[in-house]
Amino acid sequence: MPRLIGIKKKRIAIFISGNGSNLKNLIFYSLKKKSKFKIELVISNKVKAKGLSYAKKFKIKKKVINYNNLQNAEKKILNELKKNKIELICLAGFMKILSKQFIKRFNGKIINIHPSLLPKYKGLNTHQRAIDNNEKYSGCTVHFVNENLDCGKIIMQKTIRIFKNDNSKKLAKRILKQEHLLYPKALKKVISSL
Ligand code: GRF
Secondary structure (H helix, E strand, C coil): CCCCCCCEEEEEEECCCCCCCHHHHHHHHCCCCCCCCCEEEEEECCCCCCCCHHHHCCCCCCCCCCCHHHHHHHHHHHHHHHHCCCCCCEECCCCCCCCCHHHHCCCCCEEEECCCCCCCCCCCHHHHHHHHHHHHHHHHHEEECCCCCCCCEEEEEEEECCCCCCCCHHHHHHHHHHHHHHHHHHHHHHHHCC
């Protein structure tokens, strides 16, 4: 079996604001022998984000960024990305909107996971809106980030059925499970196209 020694893994930063279950899941994937990426940095805008504990546990560098001033916050983030030679950014439950200038600097190198079948239900509260509209299906989408919220090119999607007795909590739980399968697959696809 040829070994992966010598193959340069993509240096990735993950941005979070909360639970970090997608972060945790991507950490597991990054530790697999055949993984083509390494998580070098975790950025959070919240000091209390649970996801930061995974960075700590797996000894990944983490930075909490004070977002009182957007320009300063993004300047600090860009500095960290440069220092850590980050090649690709994965947003995973990051609740801040990146500025146009920031996105331009990392054009085509920022991806996000969103809990709906984009272009339907951009923004927040996706599950309740899908249920209220009597949708039969929902799901999750991994997409590139551009200057319009949740509008970038779609990389991959997974569709699931909405059941009659679903509420937003139940649906969110089932979709999150699918997110954990979809994000690593989509990331692999992006890396192989870089
Ligand atoms: C996920 O549902 C993701 O699609 C959305 O925010 C949630 C983050 O969950 N953008 P977690 O913090 O990864 O558990």
